[in-house]
Amino acid sequence: MRRLIPTGDPARPVEFAQSPQPSPAPDEALVRVAAFSPNRGETFLLERPRPGLLPGKDVAGLVVQAAADGSGPAAGTRVAGHPPMGGWAEYVAVPTHSLAALPGDVTDVQAAALPLAGITALRLLRAAGPLIGRRVLLTGASGGVGHYVTELAAAAGAEVTAVTATAERGARLRELGAAAITHDVAAAPGPYDVVLESTGGPALAAALERLVPGGTLIWFGQASRTPATLSFFDLFAGAENGVIRHFHYAGAPYGADLATLVRLVSAGRLHPETGRVADWSSTAEVLVDLRERRVRGKAVLTVGGPR
Structure with a gap:
């Protein structure tokens, strides 16, 4: 073969x-x-x-x-x-x-x-907890994971702000349920109950500044391939008592989550x-x-x- x-x-x-x-x-x-x-x-x-x-x-x-x-x-x-x-x-x-x-x-x-992008989105949102009525900031929203996260989170009742490089990509994310689009993390209005960060580099610190006190930032990627630097004292600027969590989707079995994704696509609820x-x-x-x-x-x- x-x-x-x-x-x-x-x-x-x-x-x-x-x-x-x-x-x-x-x-x-x-x-x-x-x-x-x-x-x-x-x-x-x-x-x-x-x-x-x-x-x-x-x-x-x-x-x-x-x-x-x-x-x-x-x-x-x-x-x-x-x-x-x-x-x-x-x-x-x-x-x-x-x-x-x-x-x-x-x-x-x-x-x-x-598979990988859909399972990542599904498990990431489970890690974030109940989303109805919560404000969510999503970086790196233009990729495969970002599209799934946007649609699933919006359907779960979250108010999603998606960070994307271009207006064209942002238009599609609005169709999938994003409440707001920004092209720079530093321009995101905030504050946010949950931040889902996949860019790394300076975006991580900028996203953390927009977290509510006691909120949760989940770091699930480093698409920029640039290391992030954080200061303990940055947390006092707004995200005091916040939680910073590392997330990786991996861990078999995957069949049940795949079946969930397939069911949602078949029902017209995931695109x-x-x-x-x-x-x-x-x-x-x-x-x-x-x-x-x-x-x-x-x-x-x-x-x-x-x-």
Whole structure:
């Protein structure tokens, strides 16, 4: 079968190679990949790929071999999956605890855009606690996670202020429920009960200044790739007794959260934002655009044509 492997060249980060078809473990299903979605964090890993790196954590496709232990979906079931690696290929073995069956009204492109970004948004908002009537500041809102967080938080009753680089991207976030858009954290009016911060660098300190006393700032990314510096005394400027929490989405099983996301898409309550859809022959070019933040929301690559 064909798969994409790292090259170590930032200008063309992946290339096709021939590889044996995966041999699933007893609790894994073999999935024929119809579409996959790269994440910006994966583009960073490709800059200096470790030996044996096989990227690909977000896939949609068809189960062609059910798990030997009897768990998970039967052969012939369309699924969304979140394998630990190896999804940029014609076939991938996925633990059954990280699969969710797809109804006919959810496309492979929509499903491939769900796993990492959607699970991150879902778990991030659970970490934030009840949101009805609360003011929420979201940085880095233009990416895949940001679109999901905006729509889910607004639906939960939050008043969301989204920080985004351009007016065009802000318009889409308003459609998804954002109450206000700003292009600079320092310009966000505040104060906010909850700050969801994914940029790092100076944005973290600026966001903290806008937190109410006793509020919560959850730090879930560093898209700027610039370290953040905080002073203990900054907390006395407004966020006194505030909570600063680190968040990372990871931790299997993922199947239940994937099923929730699929159900919301099927019901028309969640709308994956796919800023780029292309054949997987264009993966290298799409990865560069994703790394350089030229893609709004998610990018999806189809294997064997659009589905």
